[in-house]
Amino acid sequence: MNNQATYPVSIEGGETRIVASVVSRGVAVGQAVCLYGRKRQFYRIALNSAQIDPELERLDFAVKAATQQLSSLAQPNIEGLPDIVSDIFDVHLLIIQESSLVHSLKEAIKKDKINAEWAIKTVSENYLARYREIPEGHLKENSVDVEDVTQRILNALHNEESVPKLPDNAIIIASEIRPSTLMEFFNDRPAGLVTEHGGWTSHAFIMAREMGIPAVAGIKNVLRQVRTGELVAVDALNGSLIFHPNNATRESLRSLNTNKSELNSEPTLVSGIVKTIDNREITIAANVDKPDLCRRAVEIGSGGIGLLRTEYLFDLLHGLPDEQTQFELFQEVVKAAAGNPIRIRTFDLGIDQISTNTGEGEKNPALGLRAIRLSLSDEDSFRIQLRSILRASFGADVQIVLPLISDINEILRTKEIIESECEKLTKNSIKFGKPKIGAMVEVPAAVLCIDEILHHVEFVCLGTNDLVQYLVAVDRDNESIADRYQTLHPAVIRSVKIVLDAARAAGIPAVVCGEMAGWPFYTPLLIGLGATDLSMNLHSINDVQKIISGIAYSDTLELVDSIRASETASQTEEKLLVFYREKWPHHFPADLVSANTMKVLKNISKN
Ligand code: PEP
Ligand code: MG
Numbered sequence: 060m061n062n063q064a065t066y067p068v069s070i071e072g073g074e075t076r077i078v079a080s081v082v083s084r085g086v087a088v089g090q091a092v093c094l095y096g097r098k099r100q101f102y103r104i105a106l107n108s109a110q111i112d113p114e115l116e117r118l119d120f121a122v123k124a125a126t127q128q129l130s131s132l133a134q135p136n137i138e139g140l141p142d143i144v145s146d147i148f149d150v151h152l153l154i155i156q157e158s159s160l161v162h163s164l165k166e167a168i169k170k171d172k173i174n175a176e177w178a179i180k181t182v183s184e185n186y187l188a189r190y191r192e193i194p195e196g197h198l199k200e201n202s203v204d205v206e207d208v209t210q211r212i213l214n215a216l217h218n219e220e221s222v223p224k225l226p227d228n229a230i231i232i233a234s235e236i237r238p239s240t241l242m243e244f245f246n247d248r249p250a251g252l253v254t255e256h257g258g259w260t261s262h263a264f265i266m267a268r269e270m271g272i273p274a275v276a277g278i279k280n281v282l283r284q285v286r287t288g289e290l291v292a293v294d295a296l297n298g299s300l301i302f303h304p305n306n307a308t309r310e311s312l313r314s315l316n317t318n319k320s321e322l323n324s325e326p327t328l329v330s331g332i333v334k335t336i337d338n339r340e341i342t343i344a345a346n347v348d349k350p351d352l353c354r355r356a357v358e359i360g361s362g363g364i365g366l367l368r369t370e371y372l373f374d375l376l377h378g379l380p381d382e383q384t385q386f387e388l389f390q391e392v393v394k395a396a397a398g399n400p401i402r403i404r405t406f407d408l409g410i411d412q413i414s415t416n417t418g419e420g421e422k423n424p425a426l427g428l429r430a431i432r433l434s435l436s437d438e439d440s441f442r443i444q445l446r447s448i449l450r451a452s453f454g455a456d457v458q459i460v461l462p463l464i465s466d467i468n469e470i471l472r473t474k475e476i477i478e479s480e481c482e483k484l485t486k487n488s489i490k491f492g493k494p495k496i497g498a499m500v501e502v503p504a505a506v507l508c509i510d511e512i513l514h515h516v517e518f519v520c521l522g523t524n525d526l527v528q529y530l531v532a533v534d535r536d537n538e539s540i541a542d543r544y545q546t547l548h549p550a551v552i553r554s555v556k557i558v559l560d561a562a563r564a565a566g567i568p569a570v571v572c573g574e575m576a577g578w579p580f581y582t583p584l585l586i587g588l589g590a591t592d593l594s595m596n597l598h599s600i601n602d603v604q605k606i607i608s609g610i611a612y613s614d615t616l617e618l619v620d621s622i623r624a625s626e627t628a629s630q631t632e633e634k635l636l637v638f639y640r641e642k643w644p645h646h647f648p649a650d651l652v653s654a655n656t657m658k659v660l661k662n663i664s665k666n
Contacts, residue, residue: 103174126152234281344356353395361399402457404460519562523551569592579599
């Protein structure tokens, strides 16, 4: 069933506007670059004659790599493995070696002068169209195998040097954007992003905000509505995508753009501390995913790195990085933190993200083998990561965060592994540090067992993005139910309070590090609930800091009291708006009429 949100379309003055959800604020005008692909995303590149032969070589190389992978999968040497498994890979080998597939790909590159990725897309679409015409039966089912093989070649095409340069002012259009794709574009950043899928707390959009790239989401079949090279505009302040924007629109967007809050690199904080009017100290740290951003966080005086999501530091398309690669990158990030505390989270990955298997993934990845569960299920790889963090911690204030803790045994086993790795490092005279160990609190089980968790860790991080998702059972990446992803749900507010109260009673630091911490609308609420440590993306620091220094802690306690009787998220939101208008009209202007937090945000940044 297709239940995606459909948004109104208007056609006026030669341009078409589609209403969309804002997921990273700002505006941009540029040429559309349509992105395709599942694991590795790509777009059409027109080649000149001199680029054809190197492109054919790239393809040959990828075909060889895919053939090698399939040969070993077809003879796995695993006792007890049913023949059917290796038979499938035998069929895939035949497709790659005996069919006309590779020949057709080469012809497409030569004839149409296109990159290998685009050749794979067009050729496989032709193959699949032919399969669709075959009557039901065994042969028809082979289309799945062809898709698998082409996906494997596509994955094998990837290597660092092959990342093509985006055109200037590129507006990426995609069904869904992968965080790894956005990371590839880090140095060559697009002007805007437009997708069909994803919501405010999707990782790709967390990163878009971190990188300052305007983005809108929720546009059904967006790839069918625009072609690469066409002029489009993203209005990620009011929420629309505009095809063929006319001069007047471009002009007005340009003027809006001057309102965009720039990332300030002047120091605005001292050790990350901001005081409320009545002197309550709140520490602001930064969530970062790149060493460069770590340096920026230090420049603006943040209280260190509150969350480093390690899964975005590496290219994981071909598996997990080795110890030296991890060690060197962690060392670079630790150096960039320049003596400030830095919380390194171990990989928060799903099995689908690291498997080279091209087949169907887990049915429920958010409930599957991910994060600490995946790490503990592959202890050798986990030891490699922990060892590299321990080594990079030497002489630095590094702390280790364990994601998705739902069972105390996960903490206990990790601590045993760390201890045994420390012993080995000592034996081998390798220097290492003694990081504090903390847990992400982001599932209901962790909230309910918070006292037990606090017995075994030195700090906790409240991951509100996942906490909301798991508490109210709403997929954070599913735009069609985005209105049900309610940060102000009474269950969320109560959970935050339970965790903050328990941590205070135990004398253990608790850091709020989900997107809730970086959204100014929630700042008074979090402070009233007892938060004293917030970690957020760099672009949020200015706005949140302004709010903190303009409010009194005593008022935030009154605010929390005022919502105690709320039964729903909308009642709470309404009460917050009333309270804000009365107490802090300068921060939350009085012209707010609807209970719409995006409007609040817009008004804040104009001040
Ligand atoms: C969270 O869940 O709130 C969090 C900080 O982690 P992530 O967004 O990476 O899941
Ligand atoms: Mg999380």
